[in-house]
Amino acid sequence: MDTVVLFILYGLFFAFLTALIAEKKGYPVRNWFWLGFLLGFIATGILLFQPKIKSETNET
Secondary structure, three states, X not given: OHXXXXXXXXXXXXXXXXXXXXHHHOOOHHHHHHHXXXXXXXXXXXXHOOOOOOOOOOOO
């Protein structure tokens, strides 16, 4: 039982961390949240090496 709780806490920690980084870089937060939950530090590491997405705003 304790092991299951630790796995869930581990997943939630990396899910929120990955979602936070994804938001700052302009990536879809929901997708990266689930990747962080399922893959843990692997998803966070992949996201850290991704470039920022430049938002295309039409300023006139």
